[in-house]
Amino acid sequence: MTEATDPARGTAVGPVPVVNAANALTGLRLALVPVFVVLVVVSAMTHPGWRIAACLTFAVASATDLVDGWIARRFALVTSFGKVADPIADKALTGAALLLLSFYDRIPWWVTVLILVREFGVTLIRFWVIRHGVIAASRGGKLKTALQIVAIVWYLWPVPAQLEWVGPWIMGGAVVVTVLTGLDYVLRAFRLRRRIR
Template identity: 35%
Template sequence: MNLPNKLTMGRIIAVPFFIVCYILGYYIPALVLFCAASLTDMLDGKIARKYHLVTNFGKIMDPLADKILVYSAFCLMIGDRTIPAWMLIVILAREFTIAGMRTVAASEGTVIAAAMSGKIKTVLQMFAVIMLMLFHGVPETSGLYAPVHLIAYALLWASIIMTVYSGIEYVVKNIRVFRESE
């Protein structure tokens, strides 16, 4: 297994540790784990492209690892009422729609590449999670409370807007997948 794929697997392996830390209220270790795992997303792609280590495993598992990490965090944040459940429903609806389209395309021998808007969506979601976790650690009496709160929820809303936009863009660009499969 090459280094980029090891980094991807490391991201997946980090998720249960992140979840346990978060559930137990150890937000700083959870934040460190989440940040480290998020950084592996950037690193594995750069290394794979630079050294021509792109594999089918990486093409499938890298975006899956991102989703496992980010959506685990969002699930936890629904549990403690940091975010409303409808936001995750919107995110998951987009993901299931695109996964379905990719499956249909693959059955027809077509690979649909990820668009830049989807990559931006993932980065915004990761930054939103990081800021929302930072928000947990800021006392309401602190002068940082209001700015951290504002930034965290601005990033969350930006990620939701980009989620919807990238989903629509994906469907519009690839609607032929459904037309061809009829």
């Protein structure tokens, strides 16, 4: 058992089991990361069938992120485990996808490095303020996540050659929003810490 947290106030609302629907989906997302990696490696980004399988695995894993967050907030199941495991699962999935896409020369390495620095930096800041409250995802943060998912899915799927030009535009939008929302998150974290003090 662990203490559930009211996401609006960041205060305990009572004991709930660690094994609940939201945490189970987070665990599923973590379990799908190695499956996704194996599928991409087997495909070598050249075999359409394996690429489609990898893309669908990534899409399913990404969908669990949306669902587990909604369940945790809707039913007051925001646990200490979830607050730690959820961002780790997110970064593991997105990080693995970006690293593999750069390794197979689908996206430039600087894009992967920039996004990962932002993502892991925000995760560290989240742990820095976790005792004082949860910084809710902003609309910009949700747009960032959506753009990253769409961009990665686009690069994973074996799109026709004449449509390959679309991918860099989607990823470019994801990079811009990723950087801007990262700066916004840093400012909100410092405001939260200052308010607590």
